[in-house]
Amino acid sequence: MRTSARTRYALRAVAELAAAPPGPVPAERIAEAQSIPRRFLDNILLQLRRGGLLHSRRGSDGGYWLTRPAEEITLADVVTIVEGVPEGGDHGGYPGVAGPLADVWSVLRDHEERLLTEITLADIARGTVPGVRPPVGGR
Template sequence: MRVSARTDYALRAVSELAAAPPGPVPAERIAVAQNIPRRFLDNILLQLRRAGLIHSLRGPDGGYWLARPAEDITLADVIAVIEGKPEYPAHGGYPGVAGPLADVWSALREHEERLLTEVTFAQIVSSRFSA
């Protein structure tokens, strides 16, 4: 799986929100804490808000917070918002001795999907994830 910088930034921003105490977190604090360019972050936060993963509040006491508990948001949720649903090429099979490679690619896709849909941001911020 290839992860774009945009997706990496989104995952880091949501991790920051998941670790924050209750209440709005200013975008500037997220940008500084995760070393994310502010312009990039603003667009990402807008995308996540439009998708319903985070809420926002304008004003001097405003900021962003998760729309649901961190244990209910998976890595796959964020990746789907930023990248869209992954599409994998169909392998109709390989000729001869390379035939089993199609099964390897299929197993790899299934493992990747399962891992990303099982890991939550609660696990990420509490360091309860181990591969």
């Protein structure tokens, strides 16, 4: 699965919000904590807000926060807002001996989709991602 830089940045930004104490988090703090270019982040946060995933407030005490608890937001929710609904892909099959490859790609897409719908932002914030082994030496 290839993900765009925009999607990876969006996932990092919402993970930062999921781990933050309740209340607005300034965009500048998210950008610094996740090493995301600020102008790029502003566009991503706007897209996530328009997609219904974030609330925002302006002003000196403003910032962004999740619209729902992190336990209720999956990685698939974020990816769908940023990337849109995935296309069905090539289901026409391949000729001859390569025919079974179409089934492999289909199973792979199904697995990716299932994994993204099972992992929540709370899992990411806690560092307890189901089905993923922690890196050697801890987090």
